[in-house]
Amino acid sequence: MSTTTISPATSQHASRKKVTTLTFRQKKERGEPITMLTAYDYPTAMAMDKAGIDSILVGDSLGMVVLGYDNTLPVTMEDMLHHARAVSRGAKSALLVGDMPFMSYQVSIEEAVRNAGRFLQQAGMDAVKLEGGRERADAVRAIVGAGIPVMGHLGLTPQSVHQLGGFRAQGKTATAAKRLLEDAHILEDAGVFSLVLEAVPARLAETISKQISIPTIGIGAGAGCDGQVLVTHDLLGLFERFTPKFVKQYANFHAEMNRAFTEYLDDVETKRFPAVEHTVEMSDEEWDEFQKEIK
Numbered sequence: 001m002s003t004t005t006i007s008p009a010t011s012q013h014a015s016r017k018k019v020t021t022l023t024f025r026q027k028k029e030r031g032e033p034i035t036m037l038t039a040y041d042y043p044t045a046m047a048m049d050k051a052g053i054d055s056i057l058v059g060d061s062l063g064m065v066v067l068g069y070d071n072t073l074p075v076t077m078e079d080m081l082h083h084a085r086a087v088s089r090g091a092k093s094a095l096l097v098g099d100m101p102f103m104s105y106q107v108s109i110e111e112a113v114r115n116a117g118r119f120l121q122q123a124g125m126d127a128v129k130l131e132g133g134r135e136r137a138d139a140v141r142a143i144v145g146a147g148i149p150v151m152g153h154l155g156l157t158p159q160s161v162h163q164l165g166g167f168r169a170q171g172k173t174a175t176a177a178k179r180l181l182e183d184a185h186i187l188e189d190a191g192v193f194s195l196v197l198e199a200v201p202a203r204l205a206e207t208i209s210k211q212i213s214i215p216t217i218g219i220g221a222g223a224g225c226d227g228q229v230l231v232t233h234d235l236l237g238l239f240e241r242f243t244p245k246f247v248k249q250y251a252n253f254h255a256e257m258n259r260a261f262t263e264y265l266d267d268v269e270t271k272r273f274p275a276v277e278h279t280v281e282m283s284d285e286e287w288d289e290f291q292k293e294i295k
């Protein structure tokens with residue numbers, strides 16, 4: 001096991017105050033970037049909380065980077081709640097956002113409110129996120145009306161992958177950019193506390209961020225957003241299938257896992273593992289007694 005000491009930079013956030021939607025707003029007002037990452041399990045959430053990450057998104061990217069689906073569409077409410085519970089057990093300070101999966105908020109407003117409520121009531125989340133613009137304004141209003149903070153998500157909205165014709169950047173024409181800006185205003189008016197902008201041109205994201213009073217969180221949307229989010233498996237180099245252009249990879253955990261598993265395999269096959277220090281012993285006295293018992 002590693003004995004690396006925690007530097008002051010990583011330990012300073014250990015006992016920080018709970019991050020809330022108000023903290024998000026205050027950070028935007030002060031011009032301080034908001035940090036957000038995705039997590040799907042207890043140890044990752046714990047490490048992020050310790051590092052001082054402002055907010056953890058239990059994203060439906062779960063479907064791709066953890067469950068191995070081709071896209072996020074097969075992810076269910078039960079999948080999301082299961083992983084959200086693990087994250088909430090690991091992170092006590094970060095603002096926890098549960099991502100509403102495909103078909104959990106599109107069918108009716110009533111279902112949308114009920115499913116949003118489950119994230120808070122049954123999984124310890126502080127807020128929910130849902131994808132879409134003007135077509136989701138009524139659902140957003142109803143969920144917010146039930147006292148549940150909602151984060152919006154515009155641009156590349158992966159649950160619409162088939163409608164968008166693939167995972168492609170959005171808002172690249174003047175008409176599309178205008179519609180996206182309008183959607184941002186509509187969502188703000190509907191009551192979202194924050195807005196994810198995914199894979200949109202940087203200058204469009206910056207304009208939106210300046211025009212609306214709620215914080216924008218960018219992913220592939222440039223430095224003009226009020227905060228940034230990445231899918232953690234991309235950042236850690238854990239997801240091998242593909243890496244979007246906008247990802248900065250901070251580690252190569254896939255290669256590191258490969259190295260560790262190969263070394264373990266070799267150790268077991270050559271009987272270097274387990275060694276004496278990994279072995280449980282019993283006293284000679286008890287052993288002799290045991291020998292007598294089995295004769």
Ligand code: KIV
Binds near residue numbers: 059060061099196219
């Ligand atoms: O599901 C997810 O991880 C997301 C982020 C990409 C914002 O929605």
